[in-house]
Amino acid sequence: MNVKPTCYFEASARTRIAKLVDPDSFSELCPPHLRHSSPHLARLNAPVAFDDGVMVGRALLAGHPVLIAGQEGKFNGGAVGEVHGAKLCGLLERALSERPAAVLLLVDSGGVRLHEANAGLIAISELMRAVLRTEEAGIPVFALIGGSCGAFGGMGIVTLLCTEVVISEQGRIGLSGPEVIETVKGVDEFDSRDRALVWRITGGKLRRVLGDATRLVDDDIASFRAATAELLGKHAERRLPASDLAALTEEHEQLSARARRYDTARDGRIVFEEAGFTELESVALMPVDDFNRHLEGTP
Template sequence: MSTSASIHSAPPLRESFIELPARERARWLLDAGSFRELLGPFDRIESPWLPLQGIVCQADDGCVIARGTIDGEPAVIAAIESAFQGGSIGEVSGSKIAAALEMALRDCERGKLVRPVVLFETGGVRLQEANLGLAVIAEIQAAIVALRPHVPVVGVIAGMVGCFGGMSLAAALCSYLIVTKQGRLGMNGPEVIEQEAGIEELDASDRRRVWQLIGGEQRVASALADTLVDDDADAVRAAVHAAFARGVPPAHRSEQVDTFLQRLARIDPASITPETLRDVYNPQGRDASNKEHA
């Protein structure tokens, strides 16, 4: 085979979404040329609390807010930067997300629909700003719930930090949740579980076990997330576009209280495995029925 033939037959290169910083993740999801950042680094909106702890601030406090369009429709993206303080949510970063969602809500209430996307990459509340962070996470959650009757709220958990703590509840409130295999979703992270309940409960160093329990594939198979995609920026973008095309779901997960209580009642705490959880949450076919590849 000639060199030119080998080049032409090679598969197209893929852009890893996980490896992109928050700003570029947001830019990638918006229509080309439409990206416009609000309260960016040059506005120097940074935490007043971190210097008191001897921590160097970041001028955007680890959160990127971008306006633009998705499929030609107005959109806003809140992208959390995992490289700064593990994507933790403090007063400033959380307020930026809450304000962006509340601005989108006001537009929606006036009849101008804005498509909201949250790129979750966070261990939850920032311990140095615990009470302030918790309060603003509640504001984020309230804004998501208020937006849902108007327009789908789309969340993405790509990796490698995942989504934990109070922000895992925010993710669960989203109309549609897109995850990669590398993404993780849980109320408590593996290290916290091991620290509080002991290594017998969960060995945080057992990466295979951790991903079996709370990884993206498992969360889709157990109906706690909606779409599983490869770590491919184009695939993530296609999944986001497809989610908005589906429109507002007839019932959000957080509204299906009786259904989830029935599922919880079928779980035997003494014999929990990834397979038994899939059976409980998705008895019609563990790996296939709720799993969507975009």
């Protein structure tokens, strides 16, 4: 049949996991039939999900054992509540004893679930700590981003703590979402309907140029799988070094320098220009392979 490869952007979290890992290798922890759903949503008479919008489990990817979590963006925008957060933290805690090749977080989330704000905020801070602890133990944590919700709010922060960030062009990383900024600061500050602007500021290509993302891939699950497999191979060869103070200080200095450099930038254009992309209109349409080749050719 003349069908296109399965699109990552549109797939459900379950489809993403099923097609990302080795066939039939996924086994789910806390599966939906156990009905770990949100007590807060139930109290508000809001619809609940039996997996609270996230599935966690173990699987093989190109033969490497991994722990994997997938957020369902179509349930409350993938937002993190108490149970949802606990499942993610529990998975990272399990990594310390199981020692998989990596923990894969398929992030698709607007951030904290407002219905259970305090519990959600605590969950995010626990999650940040758990990611750092896992990496400290020499186990890399990968974020995969290519869903419609992107990685925003607390999940934007968690994503930037990860060892590797694989993103598609449709994927986005940010803190406050464009609609939130427009609501709070006005349309002159950020026109959330100007989709091209939104993507030039938060989208996958910009995040890759800035170095926030370590791989840019096509929007299909097979491409995410190929990039993840390649990174698993890389980390299997070279164990993650325990982060030391000197390395952290250096990274902070680099980030401060970047913040100063783009302090007055109103748009991602300048970042693309500095990366040597001369025709800005064509950046958006440039195939991912060409884009990556161009980027790797730049010093």
